[in-house]
Amino acid sequence: xxxxxxxxxxLYQFLDSVRVRLERINFLSAGGIAATLVCVVASxxxxxxxxxxxxxxxxxxxxxxxxxxxxxxxxxxxxxxIMQVPERLEVAIEERERIATAAEFMTEDDPFKRLAVRxxxxxxxxxxxxxxxxxxxxWPIAGIVAIVLxxxxxxxxxxxxxxxxxxxxxxxxxxxxxxxVNNSADDMSSNQAAQNRFNANGNARQGxxxxxxxxxxxxxxxxxTGAGANGGASGKKVGGIGAPGAATAVNPDPSQxxxxxxxxxxxxxxxxxxxxxxxxxxxxxxxxxxxxxxASRTVHAAIARPSHTDQLRNQLTETIDQPGQQxxxxxxAQLALPDVDPAELDALPPDKRQIVIEYFRxxxxxxxxxxxxxxx
Amino acid sequence: xxxxxxxxxxxxxxxQLADFRNAFTQMQARLQETIVGQDSVVRGVLSxxxxxxxxxxxxxxxxxxxxxxTTLGEMLGLQTNRIQFTPDLMPADIIGTRVIQQETPGNxxxxxxxxxxxxxxxxxxxxxRATPKTQSALLEAMQEHRVTVAGTTYTLTDPFxxxxxxxxxxxxxxxxxxxxxxxxxxxxxLVRFPTQLELVEIMKRTTGAPAPKTRPLIDTPDKILNWxxxxxxxxxxxxxxxxxxxLLLATHPTGxxxxxxxxxxxCGASPRGMQAMIxxxxxxxxxxxxxxxxxxxxxxxxxxxxxxxxxxxxxxEADGVKADEIIEAVIQRVV
Numbered sequence: 001x002x003x004x005x006x007x008x009x010x011l012y013q014f015l016d017s018v019r020v021r022l023e024r025i026n027f028l029s030a031g032g033i034a035a036t037l038v039c040v041v042a043s044x045x046x047x048x049x050x051x052x053x054x055x056x057x058x059x060x061x062x063x064x065x066x067x068x069x070x071x072x073x074x075x076x077x078x079x080x081x082i083m084q085v086p087e088r089l090e091v092a093i094e095e096r097e098r099i100a101t102a103a104e105f106m107t108e109d110d111p112f113k114r115l116a117v118r119x120x121x122x123x124x125x126x127x128x129x130x131x132x133x134x135x136x137x138x139w140p141i142a143g144i145v146a147i148v149l150x151x152x153x154x155x156x157x158x159x160x161x162x163x164x165x166x167x168x169x170x171x172x173x174x175x176x177x178x179x180x181v182n183n184s185a186d187d188m189s190s191n192q193a194a195q196n197r198f199n200a201n202g203n204a205r206q207g208x209x210x211x212x213x214x215x216x217x218x219x220x221x222x223x224x225t226g227a228g229a230n231g232g233a234s235g236k237k238v239g240g241i242g243a244p245g246a247a248t249a250v251n252p253d254p255s256q257x258x259x260x261x262x263x264x265x266x267x268x269x270x271x272x273x274x275x276x277x278x279x280x281x282x283x284x285x286x287x288x289x290x291x292x293x294x295a296s297r298t299v300h301a302a303i304a305r306p307s308h309t310d311q312l313r314n315q316l317t318e319t320i321d322q323p324g325q326q327x328x329x330x331x332x333a334q335l336a337l338p339d340v341d342p343a344e345l346d347a348l349p350p351d352k353r354q355i356v357i358e359y360f361r362x363x364x365x366x367x368x369x370x371x372x373x374x375x376x
Numbered sequence: 377x378x379x380x381x382x383x384x385x386x387x388x389x390x391x392q393l394a395d396f397r398n399a400f401t402q403m404q405a406r407l408q409e410t411i412v413g414q415d416s417v418v419r420g421v422l423s424x425x426x427x428x429x430x431x432x433x434x435x436x437x438x439x440x441x442x443x444x445x446t447t448l449g450e451m452l453g454l455q456t457n458r459i460q461f462t463p464d465l466m467p468a469d470i471i472g473t474r475v476i477q478q479e480t481p482g483n484x485x486x487x488x489x490x491x492x493x494x495x496x497x498x499x500x501x502x503x504x505r506a507t508p509k510t511q512s513a514l515l516e517a518m519q520e521h522r523v524t525v526a527g528t529t530y531t532l533t534d535p536f537x538x539x540x541x542x543x544x545x546x547x548x549x550x551x552x553x554x555x556x557x558x559x560x561x562x563x564x565x566l567v568r569f570p571t572q573l574e575l576v577e578i579m580k581r582t583t584g585a586p587a588p589k590t591r592p593l594i595d596t597p598d599k600i601l602n603w604x605x606x607x608x609x610x611x612x613x614x615x616x617x618x619x620x621x622x623l624l625l626a627t628h629p630t631g632x633x634x635x636x637x638x639x640x641x642x643c644g645a646s647p648r649g650m651q652a653m654i655x656x657x658x659x660x661x662x663x664x665x666x667x668x669x670x671x672x673x674x675x676x677x678x679x680x681x682x683x684x685x686x687x688x689x690x691x692x693e694a695d696g697v698k699a700d701e702i703i704e705a706v707i708q709r710v711v
Contacts, residue, residue, distance in 0.1 A: 093711070094671045101613025101668050111386045112611050116668035118386075 010121045011102055014128065015085045022088050022134055026078040032139030034070035038063055039146035043153055050158040063150075090133040099124070099131070389606070393662050396603045400426070400663060403451055403593055410447045410590070411440050412581065413574040420565045420680055421448060421539065425497070426604055427655050429562025430518050430538040432503075432553075432684060439567045440578075441541045445499040452600065453592035454496035454535070461506035463549060467513030471523040472530075488525060493517050494532060496597060500540035504550040511557055514538065518560045535600050555643075555687065562652050564684035610658040612669040617654070619710070620674050624650045626706045627686055637705035640692035645685035652681040679703050 042063045045052065049059055080088070086100035102120035105113035124131055348356075384392070400422065407418045417433065421444060424431045433441050442458065449456030459470060472491030478484050492498065493514070503511065517523050521532045540561070542553075558564075570578060581587070594600060628644030630636075638644070657673035664673075683699040692702070 097613065097615040097619070097671050098668075100615045101611075101670075104613050104615075105611060105668070110611065111384055111389055112609055112667055115386050115389060116611060116666070119667055 009106065009117070010125060011106055011117055012082070014121075014124050014132070015082050015099075015103060018085050018089065018132055018134060019080050019082055021132075022080045022085065025134065025137055026080060027075050029137035029139040030074035030078055031071050032137065032141070032143030033074055034067050035143030036139065036146040038067045038070060039143075039150040042066075043150060046150060046153050047157050050160045053160050056159050088134050089131060090135050091131055095131065384606075389667075392603070392606050393665075393667075396426075396606065397663055397665065399593065399603075406451055406590065406593065407444065407447060410581075410587065411444050412577045413570050414440070414444075414567060416680075417565045417567050418444070420563050421445075423656060423659050424539075424562050425452065425454075425535060425537050426600060426607060427562060427659055428535050428537065428604055429652065429655065430540070430560060432558070432561040432564045433539060433541045433567055434544050434564060435541070435567025436543060436545060436569065439569065441539075441567060442499060442501065445497060445539050447590055448539075449497045450590040451593055452497075452597075453594050454597060454600075455533075456497040456499065457492040457495040458499040458501060459492050460501045461503050461510070463505060463507060463551075465506045465510045467510050470510065470513045471517065471525060474526055486526075488528065488530065490530070491523075493523060494530075496533060496535055496537065498536070498538045500538055502542060503540040504542040504553055506551065508551055508554060511551065511553060515557055515560065518557075533597075535597060535604070558684050559646050559648050561684060562655070563680040565680060566683075607658050607662055608655070610661055610667065610669060612654055612658070616657075616669050616671055616674060619671050620650050620653050620657075622710050623653070623674065623678060623706060624682075626710045627682060627703070636709060637702045640688055640695070640697050640702055641686055642689040643687040645682045649682050649685045653677055656681055675707055678707055 042059070045054060045059060049056070083100075083103055086096050086103055089096050089099065091099075098120060102117045105117050403422055404418055407422065408415065411418055421431055421433075425448065433444075435441060445458070446456055448454075459465070468491065470491050471493050472489050474486040475489045476484050477487040500514065503514075517532060517536070518538055521534065521536050523530050523532065538561075542550075624645055624647070626636075627638060627641060627649075629638045629641050653674055654669065656677035657669045660673040660676055661667070661669045679700050682703050686699045686702060688697065688699060688702070691697075
């Protein structure tokens with residue numbers, strides 16, 4: 001009996017229809033298996049992606065690619081042939097064997113076997129609905145559950161935020177602060193001392209740029225220059241980058257830098273950021289610990305792109321200096337941001353920008369505390 | 377005697393199998409008119425005739441074993457012989473011997489005098505009373521359907537069926553059949569003691585007027601041979617053959633699994649047991665109107681095919697475990 005003749009038999013058609021259904025189930029099952037296994041393997045990476053410094057996009061792409069590859073391999077391996085159909089039927093073992101026997105006889109040219117096939121066909125026709133039941137697979141549901149759990153895990157665990165700014169406490173600025181404190185004790189008011197301290201840091205930051213040291217301190221630029229000069233003169237670890245008279249404060253030797261990492265200690269050390277100390281006039285800005293709220297996390301993500309530092313700096317400074325805004329009015333901080341995508345920061349609403357400011361202020365305060373000073 | 381095997385078309389096969397079913401049903405009914413109860417025994421003996429296999433009937437005396445055999449012979453139109461096995465029975469008493477014949481004075485020659493084994497149906501009554509030497513005289517006849525005497529081989533007539541009986545209770549002065557000979561029996565059928573109703577029926581049938589002689593239902597033994605060939609052509613699928621093989625292997629002690637039924641077995645069934653199961657299953661499938669063997673056929677015939685092929689160990693004897701219980705456990709265990 002040829003294969004073409006077999007294809008016309010009702011037994012063949014029955015087996016083929018079940019085979020098609022089985023293949024559909026198999027494809028779903030393969031997808032479920034692939035999703036489940038990949039989710040299980042990926043869950044530790046998702047949970048600790050911040051600690052492992054894994055980029056979100058990279059992780060997502062890896063998970064999806066592995067799922068697709070696993071699905072493809074399993075779907076190919078689980079292709080169903082006609083002769084494999086009987087063993088997948090959800091019927092009693094005697095009935096399964098009867099169908100398997102008929103399927104085996106289907107290709108043979110023996111009158112007894114033809115009779116057996118015909119008899120089985122009649123029986124199948126009589127009970128086709130019951131016999132066509134196939135074993136379902138729980139893998140598709142398992143796969144969906146695994147994906148949902150992985151997404152939940154993703155939501156509930158922190159992402160890795162690249163390039164959180166390194167806070168650099170400049171020795172020059174530190175000297176300036178000391179000077180400012182001494183002056184404050186002797187002759188000056190506390191506000192003046194703070195002013196000196198801010199200016200020292202601000203000018204020290206400007207020193208990196210090659211010694212043009214009048215700083216960003218728009219709110220206190222004049223005072224800052226003088227204090228910065230003092231800081232630059234007394235800075236022992238300046239390293240000679242800054243020009244004379246400027247508040248050069250960057251030490252190119254990392255070992256000599258007194259740095260403070262933000263809360264996320266695993267953040268990479270680049271790009272550097274300089275935060276000027278804010279010698280605040282009254283009223284004092286309340287301290288804020290550099291913990292990352294959900295909003296600040298968003299901001300961090302936004303500022304983590306390298307580009308257009310100067311534009312951002314100006315933009316941020318303007319933001320700070322806008323009259324009527326609470327924090328800008330309260331602070332005279334000179335803030336410099338790491339390389340930031342200004343477009344993204346610009347897209348942030350004003351309250352988010354203030355969060356940026358708050359954050360850097362908090363980081364600065366922490367830096368001060370580590371240096372044994374108290375924030376005003 | 378051997379008919380040429382002509383290829384049959386599907387309609388001819390269907391017709392012949394239908395004929396066989398009808399004849400078998402009629403014969404079974406006719407036998408049960410004579411033998412009260414014992415349905416499985418009657419069916420088994422009749423099956424063995426069509427499969428050309430030998431049957432060991434085990435039961436106490438007086439249960440109608442001899443009556444069954446003689447009635448069977450009459451009904452099938454077959455020649456029947458009966459041998460009462462005793463310890464002094466010699467092989468020549470079974471297969472025959474050469475005797476000197478004098479055709480003319482001074483002209484003597486040996487001539488083979490055929491023994492009672494040259495028949496269609498041989499009743500070997502109380503076979504375990506004969507010595508092993510005499511018992512083994514039947515070996516060649518049972519397996520090869522021929523006997524060899526003084527270097528000359530004589531072929532037995534087909535069909536040739538040995539129906540042997542043995543008493544399970546009386547063991548004094550008996551010689552248990554060797555495993556090789558037990559293995560040659562297709563079935564071992566247990567003739568159980570009749571129930572009260574059956575006993576009453578036996579009284580009614582045997583103490584009145586003698587029953588008329590049974591008229592043969594089959595005119596020629598060739599018909600039996602044709603049906604036998606037809607039955608052997610019933611196909612068996614691979615899944616069923618695999619199951620039969622697994623079942624047989626499960627009767628063998630593995631030495632690892634002490635919790636299974638095989639822990640009571642010293643030696644499992646031989647491949648002949650598997651052949652017997654398949655043959656009997658084919659007949660059962662034909663009687664059920666199926667054209668291929670199913671697992672249920674194997675299960676149904678497993679006990680009568682395997683119970684005499686299992687050698688039970690001392691633990692089984694001590695626990696009183698019977699071969700049938702072990703086979704039942706094996707059937708439950710094998711998937």
